[in-house]
Amino acid sequence: MILDLDIGNTLSKWRLKDAESSEIRSRGAVWTREEWRPGADIPDLDVVEAVRISSVARAGVLDETVTLLRRQVRHVFVARSLPEALGVVNGYDEPGRLGVDRWMGALAGYQLAGGCCAVDCGSAITIDFVLPGGIHLGGFIIPGLRLMKESLKLGTRNVAIDPESEADALLEPGRRTVDAVNHGIYMAAVSAINRIYSEVCDQQGISLPMLLTGGDARVVSRGVQVPHAVWPDMVYGGLEACYPLTFAERAGKMSGAPKVPEPVSLEKIRAGLAFSMLL
Numbered sequence: 001m002i003l004d005l006d007i008g009n010t011l012s013k014w015r016l017k018d019a020e021s022s023e024i025r026s027r028g029a030v031w032t033r034e035e036w037r038p039g040a041d042i043p044d045l046d047v048v049e050a051v052r053i054s055s056v057a058r059a060g061v062l063d064e065t066v067t068l069l070r071r072q073v074r075h076v077f078v079a080r081s082l083p084e085a086l087g088v089v090n091g092y093d094e095p096g097r098l099g100v101d102r103w104m105g106a107l108a109g110y111q112l113a114g115g116c117c118a119v120d121c122g123s124a125i126t127i128d129f130v131l132p133g134g135i136h137l138g139g140f141i142i143p144g145l146r147l148m149k150e151s152l153k154l155g156t157r158n159v160a161i162d163p164e165s166e167a168d169a170l171l172e173p174g175r176r177t178v179d180a181v182n183h184g185i186y187m188a189a190v191s192a193i194n195r196i197y198s199e200v201c202d203q204q205g206i207s208l209p210m211l212l213t214g215g216d217a218r219v220v221s222r223g224v225q226v227p228h229a230v231w232p233d234m235v236y237g238g239l240e241a242c243y244p245l246t247f248a249e250r251a252g253k254m255s256g257a258p259k260v261p262e263p264v265s266l267e268k269i270r271a272g273l274a275f276s277m278l279l
């Protein structure tokens with residue numbers, strides 16, 4: 001079995017994958033913490049022959065986890081943000097400082113779609129751009145939905161936005177604190193994503209397919225006007241592309257990869273921008 005770990009600042013997600021069939025056997029999430037209890041927090045390592053890790057947690061947390069894993073697992077692969085990989089050139093001045101989850105998302109997005117806009121809605125919402133030809137431009141970081149809520153200290157931190165709520169309901173003025181907060185932060189997130197995407201596509205003269213991942217992707221997806229596809233396992237896709245272990249992965253197949261969305265025309269994006277400038 002292969003154990004894939006996506007350690008974020010809020011949640012540490014894990015996934016157990018059959019090394020022969022490439023089938024996902026089980027998955028889970030624990031609050032990112034200092035130490036892991038195999039068998040409790042993550043599956044028993046006895047069945048695991050390889051671990052692949054994407055981590056943005058503090059180096060200390062990562063080192064502890066790796067040390068623990070190396071004792072019990074034959075192959076441990078730790079993803080790092082590199083100057084270049086799989087045809088993608090890292091756009092950061094200091095490539096190693098790009099969040100590993102962002103780098104994994106950029107690599108997975110490029111492998112699937114070529115040039116793309118990769119959006120990860122987690123503790124932070126990150127928006128990265130990769131041009132056809134593999135040039136990563138860098139990106140944008142804004143607070144995630146939960147962080148925006150917490151920063152308001154209005155006691156609404158645990159009241160999640162219902163992913164099933166209709167997008168237009170979220171456009172209405174809130175008549176209670178929790179709605180005023182939820183509608184506000186939802187609009188802040190989706191407006192930023194829509195506008196950032198349009199501005200960068202306008203600058204670069206190209207319309208890019210958008211791929212959306214992260215714990216809040218389903219909520220945010222409702223308000224993103226740009227044609228996009230939600231890919232919950234996109235960060236894992238970067239691990240599969242960097243460290244292909246199964247037959248399917250060696251053939252370039254990434255688990256759960258969606259159909260690449262058809263972007264709207266550049267003219268339409270520019271018209272939308274021009275219109276928003278009028279307001």
Ligand SMILES: Nc1ncnc2c1ncn2[C@@H]1O[C@H](COP(=O)(O)OP(=O)(O)O)[C@@H](O)[C@H]1O
Binds near residue numbers: 213
């Ligand atoms: N099971 C869950 N428990 C808590 N939050 C969840 C859960 N599923 C989705 N979420 C939402 O996803 C967010 C975390 O998304 P994630 O992408 O895992 O963040 P990160 O990678 O930064 O740790 C939370 O802030 C919350 O809004």
Ligand SMILES: CC(C)(COP(=O)(O)O)[C@@H](O)C(=O)NCCC(=O)O
Binds near residue numbers: 097101120122125
């Ligand atoms: C921006 C992030 C905190 C987002 O992480 P997440 O929301 O997945 O916890 C992470 O990508 C990170 O720590 N980045 C390093 C700084 C940078 O990417 O510029």
Ligand SMILES: [K+]
Binds near residue numbers: 008121122123
């Ligand atoms: K994330």
